[in-house]
Every structure is written in structure tokens, then in C-alpha cells.
Amino acid sequence: MSTWHYGLMADWWAAFNLDGPEVEVYRPYLREPVLDAGCGNGRLLVPWYREGVDIDGCDVSADMIARCRDAAPDATLWVTPLHELDPPRRYRTVICSGVFGLGSTRAEDEQAIARLHDALEPGGTLVLDNEEREWKWKPRDWGSEPETRTTPAGLDISLWSRVDWVDNDDHCVHLTIRAEASDGRREEHGLTMRWWYREEIVPLLERSGFDRVEVKPGVEERIVVYVASRDGDLQPLPR
Numbered sequence: 001m002s003t004w005h006y007g008l009m010a011d012w013w014a015a016f017n018l019d020g021p022e023v024e025v026y027r028p029y030l031r032e033p034v035l036d037a038g039c040g041n042g043r044l045l046v047p048w049y050r051e052g053v054d055i056d057g058c059d060v061s062a063d064m065i066a067r068c069r070d071a072a073p074d075a076t077l078w079v080t081p082l083h084e085l086d087p088p089r090r091y092r093t094v095i096c097s098g099v100f101g102l103g104s105t106r107a108e109d110e111q112a113i114a115r116l117h118d119a120l121e122p123g124g125t126l127v128l129d130n131e132e133r134e135w136k137w138k139p140r141d142w143g144s145e146p147e148t149r150t151t152p153a154g155l156d157i158s159l160w161s162r163v164d165w166v167d168n169d170d171h172c173v174h175l176t177i178r179a180e181a182s183d184g185r186r187e188e189h190g191l192t193m194r195w196w197y198r199e200e201i202v203p204l205l206e207r208s209g210f211d212r213v214e215v216k217p218g219v220e221e222r223i224v225v226y227v228a229s230r231d232g233d234l235q236p237l238p239r
């Protein structure tokens with residue numbers, strides 16, 4: 001089980017993934033303090049941090065945390081996989097965007113939900129988004145044409161990907177990415193992705209202790225957002 005958000009891939013994220021519609025779409029859910037669980041380079045965390053939101057962040061990749069720290073130097077940021085999340089304080093909102101199911105076993109994913117629950121204050125809210133498309137992964141070799149982009153610092157980075165194996169029973173796929181930069185660096189990183197679907201996630205949230213789970217549309221058709229509340233007495237969320 002692995003994730004590929006290291007080295008040149010972390011550089012790619014830090015250069016090209018600096019904002020997104022989630023910044024506004026998830027804003028109504030923000031009640032401080034906030035944790036961005038799997039914050040990456042801070043695509044969501046950094047804009048909120050710059051507005052003065054009391055927000056912490058964590059991620060399994062030290063390279064992504066380092067890029068995030070460059071942009072949010074005083075924020076509390078640390079390295080952890082979600083299934084070992086043990087934060088220094090409890091939060092009224094936990095955001096988890098584009099992370100669930102990455103680099104982990106099914107048991108670790110289930111443990112991650114329990115840890116996200118325990119990271120909340122009573123009455124706090126988890127906002128978890130998840131990509132849900134028809135499962136049709138198949139192994140394939142490297143594509144011939146890379147995706148190439150130039151960073152603001154003038155470095156060209158090219159990416160190729162390969163699908164190594166597919167587990168149709170566990171809805172899990174493993175990809176390798178090859179990154180080549182114009183300064184001569186050449187890296188390969190692996191990524192496992194488990195695809196979770198609504199009929200599995202809602203019961204998982206409920207048996208992990210969330211007492212109210214709402215399912216909402218995401219920023220794209222293939223994205224589903226789970227808004228799950230830990231039992232308690234905070235004010236109701238905006239509807």
C-alpha cells in the first residue's frame with residue numbers, strides 16, 4: 001500500500017494545485033478549530049489559514065507537509081496516516097478532501113473513520129468527500145504521451161502512469177507514476193486507491209459513532225460529500 005505524493009509529485013501538487021471550488025463550497029461547514037486531514041500542500045488549508053481560520057493540518061507525506069509549511073509557516077502541521085490520527089486537540093470541523101481510500105488497506109480505512117470521529121468535539125462535523133464512479137479499472141502499460149507542465153520556477157515536469165494491478169473484489173487499484181524533470185531528476189512512485197461507495201460509507205460512518213450522516217453533491221458529478229456529525233450539542237449546520 002503506498003501513496004505517490006513525494007518528491008517531484010509533491011512539487012507538481014505545490015505548483016499546480018493551489019486552489020479549488022471546495023474552498024468556497026466547504027466554507028459554510030467551518031467551525032473553529034478546524035482540522036484538514038490529508039491537507040497535502042494546503043490547497044484548502046492555506047486559503048483558510050490566510051483568512052485567519054484556526055486550522056491545523058496533517059498528511060501521511062512529509063514532502064506534502066513541507067510544501068504546506070512553506071505557505072502556512074505558523075500552522076500546526078504534522079505527518080501521520082489517517083488510521084493513526086492522534087491530534088493534539090479536538091476539532092469542531094474536520095475536512096477530509098481527496099484522501100479517503102488512498103495508500104491504505106480496507107481495515108486501515110475503517111480505522112481512519114474511527115480516528116476522524118474521535119478527532120471531533122462532541123457535536124463536531126466531518127466533511128468527507130469521495131470520488132464514486134462506476135468501477136471499470138483494468139491493468140494497462142505506460143501511456144505514450146506524458147502530461148507535461150512548467151512550474152513557475154521554470155522546471156518542466158512530465159508524468160506517465162501505468163495501472164499495475166486491479167483487485168475487483170476489494171475495489172482496489174495500484175498505479176505507478178513516472179515523473180521526469182528538465183533538471184534531470186527521474187522518479188517513480190506507487191499509489192494504491194480503494195474505491196468506496198455510498199452503500200458502504202454510510203453504514204461505516206454510522207457504526208463508527210456518527211449519529212447523523214447527510215449525503216450531498218460534490219463539486220463535480222463524480223464527487224459525493226458526506227457530512228457526518230458526532231453526537232453532541234453544537235449549533236445546527238447551515239442547510
Ligand SMILES: C[S@@+](CC[C@H](N)C(=O)[O-])C[C@H]1O[C@@H](n2cnc3c(N)ncnc32)[C@H](O)[C@@H]1O
Nearest residue numbers: 005038039040043060061081082097098102103
Ligand atoms: C489528492 S491529495 C489531496 C490533498 C488535499 N486534501 C487537497 O484537497 O488538496 C491526497 C493527499 O492525501 C495524502 N494521503 C494519502 N493517503 C493518506 C493516508 N492514508 N493518510 C493521510 N494522508 C494520506 C497524500 O499524501 C496527499 O497529500
